[in-house]
Amino acid sequence: MVKAPDLSHIRNIGIAAHVDAGKTTLTERMLFYTGASYKIGEVHDGASHMDYLAEEQAHGITITSAVTQAPWKDHLIQLVDTPGHVDFTIEVERSMRVLDGCIIVLDGVRGVESQTETVWRQRNKFNLPCLFFINKMDRPGADFERALATMRKRLAAEPVPITVPLPDASAVVHLIDKEVIRFCGEKGEQLATSVCDEVSWAAVASYRETLLLAIAEADEALADLILGDVEPEPRAVWKALRKATLNGSVHPCFGGSALRNYGVQPLLDAIVRLLPAPHDRPPSVAYRPDGERELVAMDAAGPFVGLAFKVQLWDGRRHVFVRIYRNFLRSGDHVVVPSRDGRMIQEHVARLFDVDAHKKTRIDQAFAGQIVLLAGVRWATTGDTLSDPKHPLLLERIETREPVLSLAIEPASSEEEEKLLEVLDKLQQEDPTLRLDEDPETGQRLLRGMGELHLQITFERLEREFNLRVRSGKPAVALRETVSRRANAEFLFAPSYEHEQDHVSLKAWVQVSVAPLGRGSGIKIIANPVVKPEGEVLSTVQHEAIEEGARDITQNGPFKGVPLQDLEIRVGAVELFGQASTADALRVATARATRTALSKAAGVLLHPIMNTEVVIPEENLGTVLGDLQARHALIQGTNLVGGAVTIDCDAPLDKLLGYTTALRSLTQGRGQFSMVFHRFDVA
Numbered sequence: 001m002v003k004a005p006d007l008s009h010i011r012n013i014g015i016a017a018h019v020d021a022g023k024t025t026l027t028e029r030m031l032f033y034t035g036a037s038y039k040i041g042e043v044h045d046g047a048s049h050m051d052y053l054a055e056e057q058a059h060g061i062t063i064t065s066a067v068t069q070a071p072w073k074d075h076l077i078q079l080v081d082t083p084g085h086v087d088f089t090i091e092v093e094r095s096m097r098v099l100d101g102c103i104i105v106l107d108g109v110r111g112v113e114s115q116t117e118t119v120w121r122q123r124n125k126f127n128l129p130c131l132f133f134i135n136k137m138d139r140p141g142a143d144f145e146r147a148l149a150t151m152r153k154r155l156a157a158e159p160v161p162i163t164v165p166l167p168d169a170s171a172v173v174h175l176i177d178k179e180v181i182r183f184c185g186e187k188g189e190q191l192a193t194s195v196c197d198e199v200s201w202a203a204v205a206s207y208r209e210t211l212l213l214a215i216a217e218a219d220e221a222l223a224d225l226i227l228g229d230v231e232p233e234p235r236a237v238w239k240a241l242r243k244a245t246l247n248g249s250v251h252p253c254f255g256g257s258a259l260r261n262y263g264v265q266p267l268l269d270a271i272v273r274l275l276p277a278p279h280d281r282p283p284s285v286a287y288r289p290d291g292e293r294e295l296v297a298m299d300a301a302g303p304f305v306g307l308a309f310k311v312q313l314w315d316g317r318r319h320v321f322v323r324i325y326r327n328f329l330r331s332g333d334h335v336v337v338p339s340r341d342g343r344m345i346q347e348h349v350a351r352l353f354d355v356d357a358h359k360k361t362r363i364d365q366a367f368a369g370q371i372v373l374l375a376g377v378r379w380a381t382t383g384d385t386l387s388d389p390k391h392p393l394l395l396e397r398i399e400t401r402e403p404v405l406s407l408a409i410e411p412a413s414s415e416e417e418e419k420l421l422e423v424l425d426k427l428q429q430e431d432p433t434l435r436l437d438e439d440p441e442t443g444q445r446l447l448r449g450m451g452e453l454h455l456q457i458t459f460e461r462l463e464r465e466f467n468l469r470v471r472s473g474k475p476a477v478a479l480r481e482t483v484s485r486r487a488n489a490e491f492l493f494a495p496s497y498e499h500e501q502d503h504v505s506l507k508a509w510v511q512v513s514v515a516p517l518g519r520g521s522g523i524k525i526i527a528n529p530v531v532k533p534e535g536e537v538l539s540t541v542q543h544e545a546i547e548e549g550a551r552d553i554t555q556n557g558p559f560k561g562v563p564l565q566d567l568e569i570r571v572g573a574v575e576l577f578g579q580a581s582t583a584d585a586l587r588v589a590t591a592r593a594t595r596t597a598l599s600k601a602a603g604v605l606l607h608p609i610m611n612t613e614v615v616i617p618e619e620n621l622g623t624v625l626g627d628l629q630a631r632h633a634l635i636q637g638t639n640l641v642g643g644a645v646t647i648d649c650d651a652p653l654d655k656l657l658g659y660t661t662a663l664r665s666l667t668q669g670r671g672q673f674s675m676v677f678h679r680f681d682v683a
């Protein structure tokens with residue numbers, strides 16, 4: 001019998017932030033202080049890892065989610081890297097799913113920004129215990145108090161300050177230990193602590209008050225002390241704070257500057273002291289194939305459950321990162337994963353690895369709570385549950401997003417056609433939001449993704465990692481259509497055949513009505529028709545054929561030939577003609593009647609509308625607003641913080657193509673924007 005290892009000293013965490021808040025800088029400092037970055041300096045084997053880094057430098061964003069280990073004070077912090085750009089939201093979500101806790105980094109000048117809100121929503125989905133690092137406190141205009149206020153206002157979070165930066169920089173006051181911590185040495189690696197003097201303490205007294213009130217809420221015994229004006233012991237404060245952090249009721253905040261090397265070590269301490277070990281997390285909800293709910297506790301006993309959260313090519317071979325939720329896995333084991341059509345397919349786990357950045361070490365087994373890399377697994381992809389063949393289960397599925405932008409592509413040289421298809425197939429496996437389709441009309445290959453940057457990075461990877469150059473067409477935006485009024489139509493399907501052998505006659509009559517529905521309603525098909533002649537009933541097969549006939553049409557609307565949405569299709573009446581009313585006859589009659597009704601219902605085109613946030617210097621507000629209005633943006637609001645204005649708007653994606661360049665020239669390179677798909681709507 002194998003014994004499960006003690007994981008109480010492991011912290012699986014991720015760092016998330018709005019782009020440019022300082023996630024990469026903070027990560028580097030954390031790795032430096034824990035000594036882990038020395039390993040990063042020793043890279044020579046993983047060429048692909050270097051490629052990732054090169055791209056990251058080129059774009060200033062993080063696009064890979066490997067696991068990096070950082071030892072700190074008898075604990076092992078495992079950083080699961082989360083990407084920082086909204087184009088990769090799905091990656092953020094899938095990595096959040098397997099974390100036990102997270103750090104959200106804020107810019108001390110800007111406070112909460114649009115992507116902070118996005119990661120916060122994802123954090124809420126899994127009620128992930130969470131610490132905040134208020135970074136860039138060295139910048140003029142940084143304001144700790146205001147940053148906390150934006151957390152309350154925009155996230156409805158409960159910020160509890162733990163370290164407060166002092167105005168003279170490179171020092172923080174620790175509110176629990178009541179010490180001033182100075183960060184000395186070349187990279188702030190030496191800490192000089194001293195008892196907080198009265199002047200500094202007076203400056204942070206109100207923060208200490210906030211902290212005490214928050215823990216009083218969490219712990220009744222402490223509440224009595226605090227209300228009686230007795231100072232609680234630091235140990236008791238930590239304990240209450242941990243409890244409140246784990247249940248998600250408070251969010252401890254740490255101030256500092258990653259770039260100027262201060263404030264980071266107290267955050268590392270807090271990761272160890274406040275964030276959960278794998279076994280401290282509540283059970284996850286899973287579903288059996290029959291839909292029955294099952295709670296999966298992080299436990300060494302019970303049928304095996306794991307979740308694939310990243311597929312990565314390693315030395316050209318397919319590898320899958322898996323978080324184990326229950327039981328353990330050994331090399332040679334068989335598991336099942338769901339196929340696209342919902343069946344369970346067997347997988348053979350050939351090898352298991354422990355991963356630290358670019359280095360993988362073979363292991364024989366891995367237990368609940370651990371994150372491992374698997375080789376030999378052929379089908380499992382991001383978001384798939386791996387389970388015991390005798391007890392198949394599905395953890396809640398991560399929602400995938402519509403790729404709303406596409407480009408026609410072809411290899412620069414035609415000999416590379418096959419290689420391109422092969423490589424794109426691999427990339428699609430790594431990233432399910434990337435899709436390769438064929439345009440049915442032109443036969444061109446279309447690469448679909450979630451935005452311009454997403455596709456651009458894909459092309460760069462093709463070139464850098466696979467030495468493949470592609471030619472691409474203009475970006476095209478995914479469209480939908482709907483109807484704007486009610487209409488109905490009937491169709492009698494009664495073909496006459498000239499050929500002798502086709503003596504089977506087909507006949508069916510169907511009446512259909514269509515009507516518009518509100519945005520986001522999808523397609524509703526109602527097929528409970530009145531059946532003629534009276535007394536006849538539809539067989540199950542006939543009934544299904546009618547529904548299929550109506551559904552077939554919805555991929556290809558009569559107005560612009562794009563998928564339909566937001567409408568109701570009601571099959572009102574059907575006339576049967578005995579044997580001649582086969583399933584095929586009914587399907588065709590329904591499809592034709594539906595198509596005619598749709599073409600009479602005044603079709604309208606729907607465009608992808610993006611929730612967009614633009615941050616610009618105040619002096620550019622007039623020009624940028626004017627330009628946005630010319631792009632048909634609907635301005636929701638503007639907000640002035642520290643000389644920068646944030647504009648919230650909804651804009652059609654087609655009008656935002658190339659906006660990066662436009663905004664740069666309108667703001668002398670200082671403006672930034674981010675967007676996320678919201679809905680299909682009239683533009």
Ligand code: GDP
Nearest residue numbers: 019020021022023024025135136257258259260
């Ligand atoms: P990420 O996009 O969240 O990964 O942010 P980065 O770590 O790449 O940082 C974005 C920019 O902010 C870079 O130019 C950093 O040098 C800068 N930066 C990061 N941390 C700080 C900080 O504490 N203070 C200041 N002044 N700049 C910082």
Ligand code: MG
Nearest residue numbers: 024060061062
């Ligand atoms: Mg970064």
